[in-house]
Amino acid sequence: MASKRSAVDPFRAMDVLSEANRMAARGLDVISLAVGQPAAPAPKLSIAAAQAMLAHGRIAYTDALGRSSLRERIARHYAERYGCAVDPARVMVTTGSSAGFALAFLAAFDAGERVAIAAPGYPAYRNILRALGLVPAEIEVDAADGYILTAERLAAEHAREPVAGVLIASPANPTGTMTPRDELERLVRFCDEAGIRFISDEIYHGLTYGEAEETALAFSQAPIVVNSFSKYYCMTGWRCGWMVLPSSLVRAAERIGQSLYISAPEMSQVAAQAAFDATSELEAVRETYVRNRRVMTERLPMLGFSDIAPIDGAFYAYARVPAGEGSATDFARRILDTCHVAITPGLDFDLRRGEQFVRLSYACDEASLIRALDRMAAGRA
Structure with missing residues (x-):
């Protein structure tokens, strides 16, 4: 029998x-818009x-917190991009952001505590919790x-039943x-005042198309920030990310990570x-997302999609399924079978309303x- 905790x-x-x-x-020409993976x-x-290191031949364990040179470079990144001073001692390199979330949850919370998340939202948050x-x-x-x-919605939930x-x-x-920056600041300030641990998922930083993104560290040293080399840096399979932790949690996260x-x-x-020095190449990749975003914005309404979420950043469109197409799960299944296009049903992101929506990634070429x-x-014609 599988454990009860595995029933996610x-x-x-x-x-x-x-x-x-x-x-x-099987030889079919399938185009995947299903996952957030840069092409x-x-x-x-x-x-x-990496090739130079392979030639060297020895690839070994590092400290659980990560190579000191990378931690220092990440800290410098915050000074260069956001104007924030971060002590490298507060940086932990993780096995992708996925490990970062698990370590953050384990270091910051006790079993049974409530952690607020938005719905729709990334399903792994809910599943890991x-x-x-x-x-x-x-x-x-x-x-x-x-x-x-918003901070107002969070405060109402906290008043109804406290969140940790x-x-x-x-x-x-x-x-x-x-x-928005002002709302992010209100959220962080409210959490500091209410004793709520704020975790900031910043893995899509660098992929914004209007207002520049801001880090939660601009407003407080208390948040846990999780980031990754997977998205902007195009390194999904390399499984490398990082956290910036408050000083009080560094040793706890290190012990668990060990x-x-x-x-x-x-x-x-x-x-x-090395990716930190590849800005020109990475910005050229980002420009493909700018063009793809424009295509999505123009074409999705023509295909019957509605209630399209603001595509302010990342590389996704979240939209209501065209009228008459049934549930999102059935619609996604038909699109895959008949059009050979993979998209994700919204049930992944919203358990109550998700069967009305799908997510399409435009991280492809x-x-x-x-x-x-x-x-x-053509499939809907």
């Missing part, structure tokens, strides 16, 4: 990707750094409020919504450090996106 929902985007991969293995390779400087014996307190947001979880923490993603997955992961892969850490939308248009 599937990560449906990964299930869709698995099916798309099986179809591709671009890792930066050339990162690949060169439940697997660790924590209680996700989902606060519904929608098109009427710009899909933003809150996790805010900006830009958000699946909606691409940015939390036993759960030992360390993030050393070669990935070396490659990740522009030609593939246009072909995918053309196929969907």
